[in-house]
Amino acid sequence: MNGVMQKMIYSYEGEMNNAILNSILYAMEHKMVELGEKPPFIKKLNSVLIECCQNLIHHSDQPYESNYSYYPSVTVYHTDEGYLIHTRNLIHNQKVEKLKHYIDKINGMSKNELKEYFQTVLTNGQISAHGGGGLGLLNIIRKSKELRLNYEFEPANEDEMFFYLSFTV
């Protein structure tokens, strides 16, 4: 990492649900206070973690065979730049292109373009069965330091890929 300070301060791998999310938020809040962060920033980081973890809840595809290494994960690093958040989940091969295309599209947007796009999706978009509105990644990128989401895909098995997402807040 080019000699940059990077210290892992939180990591979770396993089944994801709101009860686990709440314990992540609780732990992170304490950790951030310990690190001397101010309440508005702690709120920003936790609200990003809410979106990330709920993306993992709603968009992780179940593996065909139960396999511990297929669980989603979320890791937070403290770096010179801020806080680097890293998530991993499994998605079906056929969803990969669409997701890549979407992230590339929003990665190219300016702050104002992201705001406008968010508004458009908020006011016109459809709500899915679990209440998702297609705004999760948009919300995350708007709160990221460089207005950028880094991603990678790696084959997990014949039908699925690991989706790695990372960004700094």
Added chain:
Amino acid sequence: MSYKPLYINPTDETPQVILDPENNRFEFVGNSYPENSTKFYSPILNWMKEFIDSSPKQDLSVDFNFDYFNTSSAKYILEILRLIQDHQDKGNKCLIRWYYFQDDTDMLEAGEDYQMTITVPFEIIERTDTF
């Protein structure tokens, strides 16, 4: 005319909701990041639709006082605001009060974004108490 109020107790991830026409209290307070926001917000939207469809002559001041809300709740908050707009369009005086903590620019901007979507008077109020 009395209308059956809706009271929902808060949890870690869902807000306290008070929709009480008789006492003129309409409030959303706390966090809103349920796993399934459709399940949480459907009864609230249904209550509001029925209330507004019954065309009561009632002024409405609604407080939105969130600590956190996720993006799927954001969609439902907009739906609630649109229903308040409908109520205003029927000739009632309406007011939205949107609270945010001092220095919480994300919550302030969220309020400003919503403010632009409706014509209901929309006050954005800074909370000076601590987080």
